Amino acid sequence: MELVTQQGQKASILGLAAQPQLDVTSISMAFAAGINYFFFYSLEYDNFLNGLKALLKEKREQLLVATGSENRDINSLRRYLDSVRHRLDVDGVDVFFIEYVSPSDDSKQVQAILEELRSQQEKGLIRYVGVTTHNRPIALDTIERDRCDVLMHRYNMAHRKAEEDVLPKAHQADIPVVAFTCTRWGSLLTKHPNWQMQPPTAADCYRYVLGHPAVSLALTAPKTRQQLEENLSVLHASPLSPEEVAHLQKYGDLIYGTGQDAFDTQWA
Secondary structure (H helix, E strand, C coil): CCCCCCCCCCCEEEECCCCCCCCHHHHHHHHHHCCCCEECCCCCCHHHHHHHHHHHHHHHHHCCEEECCCCCCHHHHHHHHHHHHHHHCCCCCEEEECCCCCCCHHHHHHHHHHHHHHHHCCCCCCEEEEEEECCCHHHHHHHHHHCCCCCEEEECCCHHHCCCCCCHHHHHCCCEEECCCCCCCCHHCCCCCCCCCCCCCCCHHHHHHHHCCCCEEECCCCCCHHHHHHHHHHHHHCCHHHHHHHHHHHHHHHCCCCCCHHHCCCCC
C-alpha cells in the first residue's frame, strides 16, 4: 500500500509536523518545495493550522492531512475529528492515528478505538487508519493482525532495533511506515564528547531513516524557517553510501548509550 493524495499522488518522503514556532508562510513554502504530507497532534498550533487551512482551500486534493489522538474515549475522539474538520474546513482527514499505543493500554479499549476509526473510514471521514507506538512488540502485533493501514514508529540511527523485526515485517505486509523522532529529539545533532568528527545534520538523520525500504516518509518538525529550508534538501538528496551508513550507525551507538536510563531509550 502507498499513501497517496486524493489525486493519487504519492506522499512526499518528508512530512512536515507542527511546531508552534513556525510561521504561517512556512506551510506554503514546504508545499512549493515538494512536501504534501502535513501532521499535527492537536489544534493548538495556530500558525501551522492557519497556513494549512489556506493551502487546503486551493490544493485539497493534492495534500495529505494527518492527525490523531491519544484519547481512548470514543466520544472524545469523535469530537476531536469533528473539530479538526471544522477548523480546517474539510470534509475529512487523510490519516488518523490512534496515538502512542503502549503496554499500559487496555487491549479491548484499543480495539474499540480501531473499530471506531474503521467506521469513520467507511463514512469517508478518514482515508487511512493509523497506529502510533514506540513499542516494538505492539508494532509487530499491529502488523501481524493487520490492524492499521499505516504505522508510525520511532526510528533513527540510535534506535535501530526496529530494523531487526518491525520494519521487515511492515515491508512484507505492505504497510507503510512513517518514521518519527528521526533526530532523537535533537540529541543526534549535539556532538558527543567521544566523537571527534562533526555530528550529523538533521538532513543526515532523515536520509538515514529514509534509506530503509519500509519507510515511506520521515516526519520533520523544524522550529525555524531556516531549519525548514535545510531539511527540505532531503527531498532531492541522493541515498547514503554504505560507508556513510556505517559512519552514522557508529555515532548512533554513542548517543544511544546503555539504553536504560530514560523514556526515549527504554523501548530500544
